[in-house]
Amino acid sequence: MHRYSHLFWGLMLLVTPGADAAAEKVYDQRSLYSRVVVNRNDHIYCLQFSVQLNLRNQSCINKRKPRKLIFEYTKMAMASLLFTPEPKAILVVGLGGGTLPMAFTRLFPEAHIDAIEIDADVVKVAEQYFEFRSDEKIAVHIRDARVWTKRALRGARRYDLIFLDAFNGEYIPEHLMTREYLQETQALLAPGGTLMANTFAVSDLYDHESATYADVFGGFINFAVVQTANRMITVAPAVEDEILRERATALRATLRPYDVPIRRYARQLIRLRNKAPDWDTEARVLTDQFSPANLLRNRR
Amino acid sequence: MAQRTLSALINSILFVTRGFETLGVQRLKNPHPRRYFCDFFYAFTHAVCRLRPDVTILTYILAFGGGFAIMSLELLGGKVMAPYFGNSIYVWGSIITVFMLSLSIGYLLGGRLSVRTPSYVRFGSIFVIAGGLLFPLILFADAIMDLVFGWIEDPRYGSLVAATGLFMIPTIILGMISPYSVRLLVDSVAHSGQTAGRLYFVSTLGSAIGTLATSFYFVLHFEINSILSALTSLLLLLGASAITASRLRHA
Numbered sequence: 144m145h146r147y148s149h150l151f152w153g154l155m156l157l158v159t160p161g162a163d164a165a166a167e168k169v170y171d172q173r174s175l176y177s178r179v180v181v182n183r184n185d186h187i188y189c190l191q192f193s194v195q196l197n198l199r200n201q202s203c204i205n206k207r208k209p210r211k212l213i214f215e216y217t218k219m220a221m222a223s224l225l226f227t228p229e230p231k232a233i234l235v236v237g238l239g240g241g242t243l244p245m246a247f248t249r250l251f252p253e254a255h256i257d258a259i260e261i262d263a264d265v266v267k268v269a270e271q272y273f274e275f276r277s278d279e280k281i282a283v284h285i286r287d288a289r290v291w292t293k294r295a296l297r298g299a300r301r302y303d304l305i306f307l308d309a310f311n312g313e314y315i316p317e318h319l320m321t322r323e324y325l326q327e328t329q330a331l332l333a334p335g336g337t338l339m340a341n342t343f344a345v346s347d348l349y350d351h352e353s354a355t356y357a358d359v360f361g362g363f364i365n366f367a368v369v370q371t372a373n374r375m376i377t378v379a380p381a382v383e384d385e386i387l388r389e390r391a392t393a394l395r396a397t398l399r400p401y402d403v404p405i406r407r408y409a410r411q412l413i414r415l416r417n418k419a420p421d422w423d424t425e426a427r428v429l430t431d432q433f434s435p436a437n438l439l440r441n442r443r
Numbered sequence: 444m445a446q447r448t449l450s451a452l453i454n455s456i457l458f459v460t461r462g463f464e465t466l467g468v469q470r471l472k473n474p475h476p477r478r479y480f481c482d483f484f485y486a487f488t489h490a491v492c493r494l495r496p497d498v499t500i501l502t503y504i505l506a507f508g509g510g511f512a513i514m515s516l517e518l519l520g521g522k523v524m525a526p527y528f529g530n531s532i533y534v535w536g537s538i539i540t541v542f543m544l545s546l547s548i549g550y551l552l553g554g555r556l557s558v559r560t561p562s563y564v565r566f567g568s569i570f571v572i573a574g575g576l577l578f579p580l581i582l583f584a585d586a587i588m589d590l591v592f593g594w595i596e597d598p599r600y601g602s603l604v605a606a607t608g609l610f611m612i613p614t615i616i617l618g619m620i621s622p623y624s625v626r627l628l629v630d631s632v633a634h635s636g637q638t639a640g641r642l643y644f645v646s647t648l649g650s651a652i653g654t655l656a657t658s659f660y661f662v663l664h665f666e667i668n669s670i671l672s673a674l675t676s677l678l679l680l681l682g683a684s685a686i687t688a689s690r691l692r693h694a
Contacts, residue, residue, distance in 0.1 A: 287528075289527075290527070324526070431522075431525075432667045432668060434662075438659075438663050
C-alpha cells in the first residue's frame with residue numbers, strides 16, 4: 144500500500160469544495176449511467192455523480208470567476224502545457240462539467256477539441272450549469288470512449304494533448320483500463336504529444352493500473368500532489384529541466400486567471416520524473432482478457 | 444472373496460448415496476460379475492451403465508452442465524464485446540436478445556430431434572458439437588468483431604450483428620439440451636411434468652451457479668479465453684461421458 148492511502152478519505156472531505164451542508168441541490172436526475180446531481184453553494188456550482196456517502200464532486204465552477212479552476216486535478220492538467228506548449232488538437236475523455244475543454248478553448252481558440260462523454264444527461268447539465276458550449280472548435284461525442292477511440296483510429300486526426308478522466312468514482316468501465324485501450328489511445332497521440340490520466344490512488348487497483356500504464360508507455364511521471372491525493376499519470380516527451388522551468392515562467396501570467404501554480408508543478412514534475420516506482424511492479428497487467436478492475440478496487 | 448468385497452463396497456457407496464433415489468434412481472441389486480466395472484462406475488454416478496433409469500443422474504448432471512455453460516458464456520459475452528461496442532445497456536440488450544432467440548430456436552430443434560430414436564449417443568453429440576462450436580469464438584472473435592465494426596457504425600446494430608455471429612450457433616445447440624433430456628427421462632405421461640420440472644430445476648440451478656462463479660470468481664483469476672476453453676472442455680467431457688455410457692450399455 145502506498146503512502147497516500149491513509150490520507151485519502153480524511154483529506155477528501157476537507158478539500159472538497161461545495162460538499163458542505165450549506166449546499167442547495169439545484170438538479171437531481173437519474174440518468175442512464177448514474178445519478179447526476181448539481182449542488183449550488185452561493186455562486187459555486189458543483190457536479191456530482193452520486194450523493195451516496197457524500198461522494199466527491201466531479202467538477203465545480205465559480206460563476207463569478209468562471210476561468211478559475213477549482214479542482215487540483217484540473218489545475219494539474221494544465222501542466223501538460225510544459226511539455227506540449229502549442230496544442231492544435233486536444234482530446235478529453237469524460238466531459239464532467241466541461242471544465243477542461245472550456246479552459247483549453249479559452250487559452251487556444253484555434254485548437255480543435257474533441258470531448259467524449261457517454262452520458263447525454265451530463266452534456267446537458269454541463270451546458271446548463273457549467274457554461275460549457277460546443278461549437279465548431281469543440282465537438283462533443285456522446286459515445287462509449289472505447290468505441291469512439293476505435294473509430295477515431297481509422298481517421299487521420301491525432302492529438303497533441305489527451306486527457307483520460309472517464310471514471311466517476313463508483314463504477315469503473317473496465318474496458319477503459321486495459322493495455323489494449325491504452326495502446327489504442329497511444330496511437331491517437333501525435334509525436335511530441337502529452338497524455339494525462341486522472342486515476343485511482345487507493346486500493347489494489349493502484350498497483351495494477353500503474354503496471355498497465357508502465358507496460359504500454361514504458362514509463363510515466365507519477366504526478367501526484369500529496370495534499371489532495373490526486374494522481375495524474377503523465378506520459379510526456381523528454382524535455383530538459385531548464386526548458387520546463389523557462390516554459391513555466393512564460394506560462395505564469397497566462398495561467399494566473401486559472402489559478403494554476405505552474406512553477407510549483409514544474410518543480411514537482413522535474414523531481415518526480417526520476418522517482419522510482421512506488422507500486423508493485425510485479426502486479427498483473429490489466430488486459431481485455433483480464434480486467435476485473437471493479438473487483439480489484441474493493442481490495443485494500 | 445474379492446467379488447464379495449467389491450459387492451460390499453459398491454453397496455455401501457449406494458447406501459450412502461441413496462438420497463439420490465428421490466431423483467428417480469433405482470439401486471442396482473446383486474451386481475453381476477461381468478459388469479463390475481460398470482457397476483462400480485454406477486456406484487459413483489448412479490448413472491452410467493444402464494440406460495433407463497440408471498442414467499438418470501448422468502442426465503441431470505449433463506443438464507446442470509449445459510445450464511452452467513449457457514450463462515457463463517452469456518456473461519463472458521459482455522466482456523468479449525466491450526472493446527468494440529462498449530459496455531452500455533444496448534450491448535447487454537443485444538447479447539440477451541441473441542441468447543433468448545437462440546435458446547428458443549434450440550428448444551424447437553431439440554424437441555424435434557428427440558422424436559425419432561432418442562439416444563444417449565445423440566444427446567452426448569449435442570454437447571460435443573456445442574463444445575466444438577465454442578472454439579471459433581476463442582480463435583476468431585476479434586476478426587469477426589473487427590469486420591462488423593468496420594461495416595456497421597451504429598454500436599447498437601453493430602453489437603446485435605456481432606452477438607449473432609459470435610453466440611447464436613453455439614447457443615442454439617446448447618438450447619437443444621433441455622427438451623432432449625426431457626424426452627430421455629420421461630417414462631410416463633403422468634410423471635412427464637414432474638420430470639420436466641426436475642430437469643428445469645437442475646439446469647436453471649446450473650445457470651445460476653454458472654453466472655455467480657463466472658462473475659464473482661472466474662474473471663478475477665483467469666483470462667476470458669481460458670474460461671471459454673474450460674467451458675469447451677466441460678462440454679466435450681460431458682458429451683463424451685454420455686456417449687461412453689451408451690457404448691458401455693450396448694457392449
